Amino acid sequence: MTCDRTCCRERLSEYVDGELNSTEDRDLKAHLVHCEDCRRELEQLAQLSIDLSGWEVGVPRDRSVDSAAREVRKIVDSRSPPEVWDFPGSIASLVALVNRFWSARVTVPVPALVIGISTLLILTLHQGHNPGRVRETRVVHYASEPSKPGRRPDSFAIMEEWPNRQALWGAVDEPDQTVNEPLSEPDEPSTASSLARSCGKGEVSSQTERRKRRVVYDESTEI
Amino acid sequence: MLEYTDDELVLEAKRGRPDAAESLVRRHAKAIGSYLCRLTGSFHDGEDLMQETFARFFGAVDGYQPEGKLRAYLYRIASNLARNRIKSTRMRSDELDETMADPGPQPDERAETRERIRALQRAIAILPQDQREALILKTYHQLSYEEISVAQDASVSAVKVRVFRARESLRQGLSARSAEKIRDESTEGCS
Numbered sequence: 001m002t003c004d005r006t007c008c009r010e011r012l013s014e015y016v017d018g019e020l021n022s023t024e025d026r027d028l029k030a031h032l033v034h035c036e037d038c039r040r041e042l043e044q045l046a047q048l049s050i051d052l053s054g055w056e057v058g059v060p061r062d063r064s065v066d067s068a069a070r071e072v073r074k075i076v077d078s079r080s081p082p083e084v085w086d087f088p089g090s091i092a093s094l095v096a097l098v099n100r101f102w103s104a105r106v107t108v109p110v111p112a113l114v115i116g117i118s119t120l121l122i123l124t125l126h127q128g129h130n131p132g133r134v135r136e137t138r139v140v141h142y143a144s145e146p147s148k149p150g151r152r153p154d155s156f157a158i159m160e161e162w163p164n165r166q167a168l169w170g171a172v173d174e175p176d177q178t179v180n181e182p183l184s185e186p187d188e189p190s191t192a193s194s195l196a197r198s199c200g201k202g203e204v205s206s207q208t209e210r211r212k213r214r215v216v217y218d219e220s221t222e223i
Numbered sequence: 224m225l226e227y228t229d230d231e232l233v234l235e236a237k238r239g240r241p242d243a244a245e246s247l248v249r250r251h252a253k254a255i256g257s258y259l260c261r262l263t264g265s266f267h268d269g270e271d272l273m274q275e276t277f278a279r280f281f282g283a284v285d286g287y288q289p290e291g292k293l294r295a296y297l298y299r300i301a302s303n304l305a306r307n308r309i310k311s312t313r314m315r316s317d318e319l320d321e322t323m324a325d326p327g328p329q330p331d332e333r334a335e336t337r338e339r340i341r342a343l344q345r346a347i348a349i350l351p352q353d354q355r356e357a358l359i360l361k362t363y364h365q366l367s368y369e370e371i372s373v374a375q376d377a378s379v380s381a382v383k384v385r386v387f388r389a390r391e392s393l394r395q396g397l398s399a400r401s402a403e404k405i406r407d408e409s410t411e412g413c414s
Binding site for chain 2: 009010013014019044045048051052053054055057058059060061064065068069072073075076
């Protein structure tokens, strides 16, 4: 190459990569008009790019990607912070709430305020220390008692028919992992996955989940 | 549909959401895998190291600062893993894995083109590691010089030089091979 611009070849490489700014690009194009060596150089670089594009490799298979996804799920799951009840946080929130009322000079009768705060505190303590207690109690009750006169006769039979009954026992045996959700929402979609997690099996069918919901729901409506 | 950026997904993963981590894997797995295939010269090593790349990243995700450079960061981990693997297996240019090639049928592909690509692969395999990485990242993964500089922990000007030198070496290697071929053909014609 007889071009007197020493950095010209590097510029051509950058040009092929689309890394020149507008001024550099314009200068190089102007140079190429009257420099045959650089034009030839550019043609060779273009040919090399064509050759390189012919080198194809297989992309990772789907099962390999799935495996990587499972692996990272495990890693992220293992480092998830446990959902514990934040007692100091709740107290601080309560104090802040009272303070806000106080500073806003809202006239609330003192007995009503005391009762309200006490109720809130008791409820918070209760929920914080007994996550999932409501559901657990009902499920155990139904699972351990035979049907009685006056109740729906098939309620215990439904329990017997469950294909994944063991999964439910697993859920009962592990109350710490049971998600505390209101029982009055039988069609809530997130429950299937939460039960699957709590069972540790990952394969609890949504049908089983619906049946469980139905039983529990029947129990609550019957009363 | 709203698509989360890489950094948003990383932040969600840091908060303990495995779905976000999985989305990131599915977004980048194939690119990282094919990069590793080219770098190691083995399809199976590429798949294996791809999984390890993500495991390493999420194992130390707290150290990642969200600056919009996740892709470069992943390629950096992948490059380091590939270097270690290459060192351990002592890969040489004549040990290219046949399974690395795209398995799709290519009945009308000309033998000459195949041979040229094979020569190119050999030439790439004997490039210095940093030049090979820079060239592959630029040519096949369209990373900018700046992203490559992050992936290689080097300056942008160093990356420019690496890509340029890699191209020069390949061009010279292919030219020498062409000259050799012409000489062989002329010798055969004489005899």
